Amino acid sequence: MDYIITTDSNSDVPSEVLNQYGIPVIPQYYAFGDVVYGDEKNMTPKEFYETMRKGDLPKSMANNPAVIREKFETILKKGKDILHIAFSSALSGSCNNVRMTAKELLEEYPERKITIFDSLNASLGEGVSVYRAAELREAGKCMDEVCEVLKEERDHVNVWFTVDDLHHLQRGGRVSKTTAIVGSMINIKPLLRVTASGELKSDGTVRGRKKALKTLVTNMEKSLELGEYGKDRLVCILHGDCMDDALAVKRMVNDLGFERIVINDVSPSIGTHAGPGVVGLVYYGRKRE
Structure with a gap:
């Protein structure tokens, strides 16, 4: 084909899939103190979350x-x-950086075309669009056709997640310091989602980790529109160094009749804000609000 699909490291697509489809990745960066990671210098997810x-x-x-x-x-x-x-433009300046660079390059390469698709999503919510684009390209779809499908389906890519430590959300301004302290004391777990505009929104709380994980799947079940998106669609589970919890969610999703499930780590540049123990669920369902 005459075009290449690219993405950024926030999409959390497994490396073997990126290699299979020949998808170059633009790194997102993170730092501990003065040490910056993201290019040649990197930490494994386990090292990152342990730190x-x-x-x-x-x-x-x-x-x-x-x-x-x-x-x-x-x-x-x-x-x-x-x-x-691209990673949601509502959560980072990264998408705009890509747009500006693409504009400059097209002045130098006027015969070429660069299309930027803003996923308005994060982690494997963005990654689902990467998978979809790669499969459509393999099926012979041209770049414009792929982009049209991604746009039609974008609002149907739902992401729900929960975190294990409210203090990481407090650092990012998502909850107040008082909420973080009191919520941690009484084992409150927040539920968050990515909106249609690509922003993070708190959407309730439950008490206890098991209840939080179960609620992720309950929300998925309520949202499914199987007339439009069947159980052959990809479901993704993301986690911050808590594979046992991810596998527990996978078993519940299997019970709903889904078999095509991908599990991967939350990349450090996103894990910076969510912390160890984050678990998320990505699926096609009703339109995001």
């Missing part, structure tokens, strides 16, 4: 325009167009 558990607090940073340019220009020089699937 957080010990009390070190990371920070995240957007992508690097120079790196975007290098990766895109390599593709353009080969005579290929680009379909880039």
